[in-house]
Amino acid sequence: MSLNIATREAYGKKLAALGETHPEIVVMDADLSGSTKTNVFKKAFPERHFNVGVAEQNLMGTAAGLALSGHTVFVSTFAIFATGRAWEPVRQSIAYPQANVKVCATHAGITVGEDGASHQSVEDIALMCAIPSMKVFVPADAHQTMSMMDYLIKNPGPAYLRLGRAKTDQVFDADYVFEEGKGTILREGTDVCLFTTGFVTKAALDAASLLEDKGISASVVCMGSIKPIDEDLIVAMASKHKVLFSVEEHSVVGGLGAAVSEVLTSKKPARLFRLGVQDDFGQSAPYQELIKHYELDKEGISRQVLTKYSEL
């Protein structure tokens, strides 16, 4: 059965399901429960859902207090507010004392669409990776989201889960099991390797098919775990391909591309081109048009890969 739903949708459903078997789970939101889908949990367990209104710093501080008192806390708002507005409380009150809070932020990246730049976080992965001990997971589809959540429940400690507004295409099967620090080879090739994460993973796979037609054999590796990152896999891929690419619905500064580069430079220096939002803010448009505009659709990705490959 395919599950072509937004990762936020999968999150909402899974959270309510986890709530049944985990009485220690408490969920918090900041006036966005209809959008983040924490309202599904709220409907089932109203006494364990707390809304703080439009107050994201307070959201994180309060979550920390609940976590230090024995709860597993899932806290949600939009990515720009969770990681931007509330960065410091996340760092000081959640990460530093190792509070068991899972910051599950939705509406990450440009696929927010028409709301525009103020609501489109292209920096959240960078902001969360910079915090010591913070785990950073980015699911590509519903199945990966749910498996990441199973993992989060079993592993106490601060973590960031990056979720999106838009429907995703299925990438993983229902039997997929997530493990931190482990990437997944989705497609094996020999010329180029595309490291991808999140929403653009399906487009990267489709781009690989287009590249095949043009005579370029591409591997596609999905990195759901950005921090910790699968260093061995990165080194292995760097050893087997002529050139590498990173593809993300995030700035090319500080995201997946940066994380992969950090490994390469000390362990296996290689040429890596970072595809993503090129140090720019997003803008208003239907998300499919934005994806095309920022060249993160299958045609845009394959075009950029082709260009760089032919310049080698």
Next chain:
Amino acid sequence: MKKSIQELEGIANEVRVSIVKMVHTANSGHMGGAMSFADMITALFYNKLNYDPKNPKWEDRDRFVLSSGHMCAGLYTILAKIGVFSEEELWQFRQLGSPLQGHPKYNLDYGIEMSTGSLGQGLSVANGMALAARVQNKNYRVYSLETDGGSQEGMVWEAAMLAAHYKLDNRCVLFDYNNVQIDGFCSDVMDLGSVADKFTAFGWHVIEIDGHDMQACCDALDEAEKIKGKPQAIISKTTLGKGVSVFENKSKFHGTPPTDEEFAIAMKELGN
């Protein structure tokens, strides 16, 4: 076993001595605010807090969050005095590897309920602990120390709104209003006006006292505990650096250690 007012006053004086000694020994740290809060923290830990120093992880304990983390010399002193850890460790304050960090680092073995230091976050955290009590059907109370400078942070007021909205009557703010911050008097830097009016407007039960009147501190803690349906705020009018003439009301002593000369004066005036 509760202490008499006179006994509490004696302990508070010992707390002040310890604060000055700790900061002088480390040649680093914050004395002023810890000293203005010494009376209330003594009243709280000795005569009010439902807490077992030999079992600092007891799930039903009352909690105290030192939102204004720089005042930790006072907190560490009290925790040592009631027996959570040895008073010998106080002299390792701010030293490499010491659990007694310059600003509190979460460590229940030492009775430190939360990492603080960046002002404005403790009220929220304490609210979270109070909400947890509700979810778990527990009766513990959660106290937090708030300050004038620290309450210039907007997050404090987000949290104040939340406590009233959720009717957290197991929440009590101990507000130390000494009117001094790093760059001078609060009334000159960024006037907070009537904090009592502000908390009242936010839906809290407010009690105003002279923060150096030990009887008033104890009475206020008793009164707060009886309030139903509303969080409580005890606004204590205090003097920064209380007890030592050369420190009192001087913003410098928010965070500057004493010279040897100043230390000698302090020990004399505190009767040590």
